[in-house]
Amino acid sequence: xxxxxxxxxxxxxxxxxxxxxxxxxxxxxxxxxxxxxxxxxxxxxxxxxxxxxxxxxxxxxxxxxxxxxxxxxxxxxxxxxxxxxxxxxxxxxxxxxxxxxxxxxxxxxxxxxxxxxxxxxxxxxxxxxxxxxxxxxxxxxxxxxxxxxxxxxxxxxxxxxxxxxxxxxxxxxxxxxxxxxxxxxxxxxxxxxxxxxxxxxxxxxxxxxxxxxxxxxxxxxxxxxxxxxxxxxxxxxxxxxxxxxxxxxxxxxxxxxxxxxxxxxxxxxxxxxxxxxxxxxxxxxxxxxxxxxxxxxxxxxxxxxxxxxxxxxxxxxxxxxxxxxxxxxxxxxxxxxxxxxxxxxxxxxxxxxxxxxxxxxxxxxxxxxxxxxxxxxxxxxxxxxxxxxxxxxxxxxxxxxxxxxxxxxxxxxxxxxxxxxxxxxxxxxxxxxxxxxxxxxxxxxxxxxxxxxxxxxxxxxxxxxxxxxxxxxxxxxxxxxxxxxxxxxxxxxxxxxxxxxxxxxxxxxxxxxxxxxxxxxxxxxxxxxxxxxxxxxxxxxxxxxxxxxxxxxxxxxxxxxxxxxxxxxxxxxxxxxxxxxxxxxxxxxxxxxxxxxxxxxxxxxxxxxxxxxxxxxxxxxxxxxxxxxxxxxxxxxxxxxxxxxxxxxxxxxxxxxxxxxxxxxxxxxx
Amino acid sequence: xxxxxxxxxxxxxxxxxxxxxxxxxxxxxxxxxxxxxxxxxxxxxxxxxxxxxxxxxxxxxxxxxxxxxxxxxxxxxxxxxxxxxxxxxxxxxxxxxxxxxxxxxxxxxxxxxxxxxxxxxxxxxxxxxxxxxxxxxxxx
Ligand code: FES
Numbered sequence: 001x002x003x004x005x006x007x008x009x010x011x012x013x014x015x016x017x018x019x020x021x022x023x024x025x026x027x028x029x030x031x032x033x034x035x036x037x038x039x040x041x042x043x044x045x046x047x048x049x050x051x052x053x054x055x056x057x058x059x060x061x062x063x064x065x066x067x068x069x070x071x072x073x074x075x076x077x078x079x080x081x082x083x084x085x086x087x088x089x090x091x092x093x094x095x096x097x098x099x100x101x102x103x104x105x106x107x108x109x110x111x112x113x114x115x116x117x118x119x120x121x122x123x124x125x126x127x128x129x130x131x132x133x134x135x136x137x138x139x140x141x142x143x144x145x146x147x148x149x150x151x152x153x154x155x156x157x158x159x160x161x162x163x164x165x166x167x168x169x170x171x172x173x174x175x176x177x178x179x180x181x182x183x184x185x186x187x188x189x190x191x192x193x194x195x196x197x198x199x200x201x202x203x204x205x206x207x208x209x210x211x212x213x214x215x216x217x218x219x220x221x222x223x224x225x226x227x228x229x230x231x232x233x234x235x236x237x238x239x240x241x242x243x244x245x246x247x248x249x250x251x252x253x254x255x256x257x258x259x260x261x262x263x264x265x266x267x268x269x270x271x272x273x274x275x276x277x278x279x280x281x282x283x284x285x286x287x288x289x290x291x292x293x294x295x296x297x298x299x300x301x302x303x304x305x306x307x308x309x310x311x312x313x314x315x316x317x318x319x320x321x322x323x324x325x326x327x328x329x330x331x332x333x334x335x336x337x338x339x340x341x342x343x344x345x346x347x348x349x350x351x352x353x354x355x356x357x358x359x360x361x362x363x364x365x366x367x368x369x370x371x372x373x374x375x376x377x378x379x380x381x382x383x384x385x386x387x388x389x390x391x392x393x394x395x396x397x398x399x400x401x402x403x404x405x406x407x408x409x410x411x412x413x414x415x416x417x418x419x420x421x422x423x424x425x426x427x428x429x430x431x432x433x434x435x436x437x438x439x440x441x442x443x444x445x446x447x448x449x450x451x452x453x454x455x456x457x458x459x460x461x462x463x464x465x466x467x468x469x470x471x472x473x474x475x476x477x478x479x480x481x482x483x484x485x486x487x488x489x490x491x492x493x494x495x496x497x498x499x500x501x502x503x504x505x506x507x508x509x510x511x512x513x514x515x516x517x518x519x520x521x522x523x524x525x526x527x528x529x530x531x532x533x534x535x536x537x538x539x540x541x542x543x544x545x546x547x548x549x550x551x552x553x554x555x556x557x558x559x560x561x562x563x564x565x566x567x568x569x570x571x572x573x574x575x576x577x578x579x580x581x582x583x584x585x586x587x588x589x590x591x592x593x594x595x596x597x598x599x600x601x602x603x604x605x606x607x608x609x610x611x612x613x614x615x616x617x618x619x620x621x622x623x624x625x626x627x628x629x630x631x632x633x634x635x636x637x638x639x640x641x642x643x644x645x646x647x648x649x650x651x652x653x654x655x656x657x658x659x660x661x662x663x664x665x666x667x668x669x670x
Numbered sequence: 671x672x673x674x675x676x677x678x679x680x681x682x683x684x685x686x687x688x689x690x691x692x693x694x695x696x697x698x699x700x701x702x703x704x705x706x707x708x709x710x711x712x713x714x715x716x717x718x719x720x721x722x723x724x725x726x727x728x729x730x731x732x733x734x735x736x737x738x739x740x741x742x743x744x745x746x747x748x749x750x751x752x753x754x755x756x757x758x759x760x761x762x763x764x765x766x767x768x769x770x771x772x773x774x775x776x777x778x779x780x781x782x783x784x785x786x787x788x789x790x791x792x793x794x795x796x797x798x799x800x801x802x803x804x805x806x807x808x809x810x
Contacts, residue, residue, distance in 0.1 A: 075696070076710070077690060104697060105696055106704070108697070109700060110701065110702075110704040111699065111701060112701070116703070116704035117704055119704070120704045120707065123707050127709065524746075526690075526780045527781065529781040534780060534781060546780070610745055611745075633745055635712055635716065635744070635748045636716030637745065637748045639716055639718070640716045641751070645718075645720075657721055658724055661709070661724050661725050662728060665678060665680070665728035665730055666729075
């Protein structure tokens with residue numbers, strides 16, 4: 001602990017244009033600040049964070065020999081780093097800076113109460129000055145960064161992020177829960193608005209992943225446990241029992257030249273038939289299966305839930321000895337410096353919108369099912385047919401915003417952002433494949449916001465698709481023909497509509513995957529109100545999270561189309577590579593310290609610490625607590641409990657917090 | 671009670687959830703009464719019961735502790751530890767004759783700006799109804 005100097009505090013008040021000055025009397029605040037104990041200068045400026053504003057702080061530190069700086073401005077979550085840097089430039093230890101939040105938690109929430117806001121600002125400055133007077137020099141701890149990264153989820157976001165990291169020379173673990181990589185994009189037929197074949201642009205990337213020496217691909221694997229912090233995460237992975245050995249795994253067991261080569265003989269003899277999830281159960285698979293011929297890695301998987309262990313597959317596999325029906329889950333721990341979460345999305349269970357009859361009516365399908373039905377590699381070889389009778393549909397309806405922009409409490413309030421565009425693409429595909437077919441799109445607004453999207457919208461209009469503005473209130477099925485009666489109101493023509501259609505496609509909303517909550521909690525990432533993972537800042541840090549070293553890519557952060565997903569993945573990869581290339585990170589020095597003279601050695605704190613950072617050790621013949629700084633994350637839970645007040649929580653010490661409380665309640669005018 | 675009387679309420683809130691939620695309320699310009707002063711700690715686990723006692727001794731009319739939702743604490747379980755301590759604090763307060771509604775623990779996440787405003791409204795209302803802390807009488 002630094003020696004006690006007499007505190008000399010400078011207070012700097014920001015107008016933030018009119019953001020603060022509009023609701024708070026800056027002059028009065030400044031005059032008030034000058035009267036506070038220890039304050040030697042009180043200045044104000046239009047924008048404290050600007051170069052001249054920061055210059056005022058730098059100059060004052062030298063001129064007035066400041067020992068502490070208080071800036072009354074926005075939230076420390078926004079500009080604490082900025083002003084710490086300014087304090088440092090001025091020659092002060094950056095941790096001698098304290099911020100009074102008079103914008104987010106004052107002027108912006110008390111816009112019509114100038115008196116109340118000004119009084120509150122005075123209190124906030126007084127509280128901050130009290131803390132600043134007791135701040136000490138602290139030194140961030142620099143720790144080395146493990147030269148490896150983790151990417152969770154191998155859809156197009158995870159694939160792109162892994163390729164970027166790997167190509168930047170960083171060994172990257174790519175983890176995927178399902179047996180193959182590719183994610184949602186591999187289920188799509190064409191992409192809008194370019195009408196590229198989705199597989200054709202994705203498959204080369206999937207192959208690159210398989211080949212890249214820096215990518216350690218782990219499919220059928222989940223994250224089990226996360227320990228450590230930026231630079232040094234220890235990630236425990238659960239490798240689910242796949243029942244099939246890769247050639248490498250077979251070699252490890254001594255079957256050189258053995259292991260699965262993807263021949264598929266096993267599936268040929270397997271007697272168990274299940275629905276193939278990849279095709280939304282519109283095609284069969286066996287209990288030993290691959291989803292489709294392009295899987296990476298090309299290794300079969302046993303579905304142990306359905307397997308009857310007849311052993312036919314084992315027999316036919318023969319000398320390759322690739323199949324082990326007794327396999328169990330295994331665990332391994334990998335060390336990485338940074339991690340990217342790219343867990344993607346699921347479809348909202350659209351059967352919850354019962355009025356549209358999904359699951360009740362055979363000819364009501366989702367957009368993703370449509371993708372499989374129109375895809376040349378799909379269950380029908382690309383022939384769009386009605387599920388009920390295999391006939392080619394001549395009148396097809398699309399229900400947009402199905403479960404999205406829905407404030408009834410059943411669906412999702414947000415826009416799922418890519419359904420308008422893929423429905424337009426579907427309309428195009430029908431026109432292209434089925435001459436004479438008629439297409440109706442029931443919409444609220446068409447959101448064609450991307451590059452060349454609006455042009456694509458016009459093109460579909462020109463092709464003859466009918467756009468009906470109105471939400472579909474109800475769909476009824478004709479029991480004999482299985483045709484569908486769609487009821488809505490054309491809100492532009494203001495007349496009710498009852499159309500008989502052959503097939504209805506619901507552009508279903510998207511929602512986070514079922515595992516998202518578990519994964520997000522493992523990594524300490526918050527969620528937004530809408531359930532998606534929360535970015536560090538919606539505008540300025542869309543890839544980061546509140547956990548240092550953990551980044552987001554793709555739809556897990558919020559619905560986005562493929563271009564936006566890939567762009568964010570590249571951003572996340574770049575952000576995740578910075579600490580790794582720098583080789584070290586600085587940790588905020590908010591460590592607990594034990595004041596040995598006060599410590600009674602009771603050991604209560606040792607059990608409280610969630611990180612196992614504390615231990616009892618012998619010192620001078622008695623037991624005292626000792627902190628392992630590398631493990632301490634600075635939560636202060638030990639300090640909040642210690643009955644002897646023996647724990648010095650750096651930057652949040654008991655005297656500092658008590659001084660803040662006293663300054664609020666005992667200081668002040670009155 | 672005089673109409674002019676405004677309560678003095680201390681809030682101690684965690685950096686990761688409630689402080690961020692309060693910032694979000696600001697970003698969204700959700701208005702609430704200015705009768706609360708917040709001190710930021712990294713986690714509600716840091717909150718020593720003595721801080722709360724000190725606040726009441728200093729004349730606070732109410733204290734609000736706010737952190738992350740259970741399971742969402744940035745440090746895994748600091749909020750559980752804080753919530754446990756609340757039982758202790760409430761019983762001590764009752765024993766010295768303070769209404770335990772003067773202390774409240776809430777859980778406001780980084781995305782719940784509107785909830786934060788609601789919490790503040792409610793705490794201010796409750797404490798205003800309870801009136802000045804009886805401990806202030808001793809000082810006179
Ligand atoms: S970090 Fe919010 S309660 Fe622990």
